[in-house]
Amino acid sequence: MSPFTTLNGTPPLVIAHRGASGYLPEHTLEAYVRAAELGADYIEPDLVATRDGVLIARHEPNLTGTTDVAAHPEFATRKKTVQVDGRAEEGWFAADFTLAEIRMLRAVQARAERPQAFNGRFMIPTLAEILALRERLARETGREIGVYPETKHPSWHAERGLPLETRLVALLQEYGLDRPDAPVFIQSFETANLKALGALTPVKKVLLIDGDTVTPDGRVVSGRPYDFVLSGDARRFADLMTPEGLAEIRRFADAIGPWKAYIVPALKTPSGPDTLLAPTSLVGDAHAAGLMVHPFTFRNEASGLAADYHGDARAEYRLFYSLGVDGVFSDFSDTAVAARDELFSAAGPR
Incomplete structure (x- = not known):
C-alpha cells in the first residue's frame, strides 16, 4: 500500500516553479537545467507572446522586473502604461517586441533577497527551446521530466x-507531446482558456486558483478569473472551491493549482510571521471530484514561512504532503525533493 494519500497513490510531483528560481534568474534554460539537476519532476515555463507571435518564457507580459530592458536606450520609447486584466501597468511589454529584439535582452533575478550574480548573463528562451531542452534532459537523466506551461493572460x-x-x-504536436499520457500539464487562471484547449489537445489541464488574504475564520478572500469578468460571471475563485464548484471544474480540467492558503490558511499578524489555522477539506473534496491538487508557491526564505514552521521550509512541505497534495510548485526543487524523500523514508515500505 502506498504511503502517499495522493489521488492516485503516487508520490507528489515536484514542479520547478519558473525553473530553479530560488538560485538563478527565473525562466531561463539555465534555471530549468538546474531544476532538473535538483530532482524536479516538471519544469514550469510561463508563456507570453512576442509581436511576431513567438511564445517565450516570462512570468508576465511586462518585461520590466525580470529582464534588463530598462538598460537598453534603444527601447526607451517602448515604455508605456497598459491595462492588463483591468489593472494599469507601466513598463515594457513582450507584445511590442519581435523575437529578434527579445534576443537582445537578458534575464535578471526578480527578488532582491536572492542571488544577483547571474543578472545579465542568460537569454530569454522560446517555448520551442524549452521543449527541446526537456527532451534532452529526460534522455540524459533517464527520468521522464515533464513540462508544465502556463498560458499567461490568455x-x-x-x-x-x-x-x-x-x-x-x-x-x-511538433515535439510529440500532444497525447493524454504525455508528461504535460497546461495551466491557466482562466476557465475559458482551458475549455478552448480541451477542444485542441488531450493533455492534462489545470485551473489555477488565486487568492489575496485570509480572514480570521480561515476563509480566503479572492479575485475573479478574468474571463469571468469579461463574461459578467460574478463568482470569485473562492466560490469554485466548493464540492459543486470542483465538480464543475472537473468537466474541463484534471487538476487545480490553488494558492496554498486554501489548504492550510495562514493568518497575517500585525508584528510577525503568519500563523497557521486548521487545514481545510479542500484536498479531500478535490480528490472526491477526481481532481489532483498542486498548490503554490513553496519557498525557503524565512520571510515566506509561517511562524509554526520555525524557519524550516521542509516542515511546510511535510505538512502539505501529509495532507495528500499531488504536487507542489517550488522555487527550491532540492528542498521539495528532500522533504518528500524524508516522508517516504519515515513511512517505510508498505
Whole structure:
C-alpha cells in the first residue's frame, strides 16, 4: 500500500516553479537545467507572446522586473502604461517586441533577497527551446521530466491578436507531446482558456486558483478569473472551491493549482510571521471530484514561512504532503525533493 494519500497513490510531483528560481534568474534554460539537476519532476515555463507571435518564457507580459530592458536606450520609447486584466501597468511589454529584439535582452533575478550574480548573463528562451531542452534532459537523466506551461493572460493576448492556445498546441504536436499520457500539464487562471484547449489537445489541464488574504475564520478572500469578468460571471475563485464548484471544474480540467492558503490558511499578524489555522477539506473534496491538487508557491526564505514552521521550509512541505497534495510548485526543487524523500523514508515500505 502506498504511503502517499495522493489521488492516485503516487508520490507528489515536484514542479520547478519558473525553473530553479530560488538560485538563478527565473525562466531561463539555465534555471530549468538546474531544476532538473535538483530532482524536479516538471519544469514550469510561463508563456507570453512576442509581436511576431513567438511564445517565450516570462512570468508576465511586462518585461520590466525580470529582464534588463530598462538598460537598453534603444527601447526607451517602448515604455508605456497598459491595462492588463483591468489593472494599469507601466513598463515594457513582450507584445511590442519581435523575437529578434527579445534576443537582445537578458534575464535578471526578480527578488532582491536572492542571488544577483547571474543578472545579465542568460537569454530569454522560446517555448520551442524549452521543449527541446526537456527532451534532452529526460534522455540524459533517464527520468521522464515533464513540462508544465502556463498560458499567461490568455484573454489579454487574444485581444491583441496573439492567441496563445493554437501556438502552444502546435509546438506540443511538433515535439510529440500532444497525447493524454504525455508528461504535460497546461495551466491557466482562466476557465475559458482551458475549455478552448480541451477542444485542441488531450493533455492534462489545470485551473489555477488565486487568492489575496485570509480572514480570521480561515476563509480566503479572492479575485475573479478574468474571463469571468469579461463574461459578467460574478463568482470569485473562492466560490469554485466548493464540492459543486470542483465538480464543475472537473468537466474541463484534471487538476487545480490553488494558492496554498486554501489548504492550510495562514493568518497575517500585525508584528510577525503568519500563523497557521486548521487545514481545510479542500484536498479531500478535490480528490472526491477526481481532481489532483498542486498548490503554490513553496519557498525557503524565512520571510515566506509561517511562524509554526520555525524557519524550516521542509516542515511546510511535510505538512502539505501529509495532507495528500499531488504536487507542489517550488522555487527550491532540492528542498521539495528532500522533504518528500524524508516522508517516504519515515513511512517505510508498505
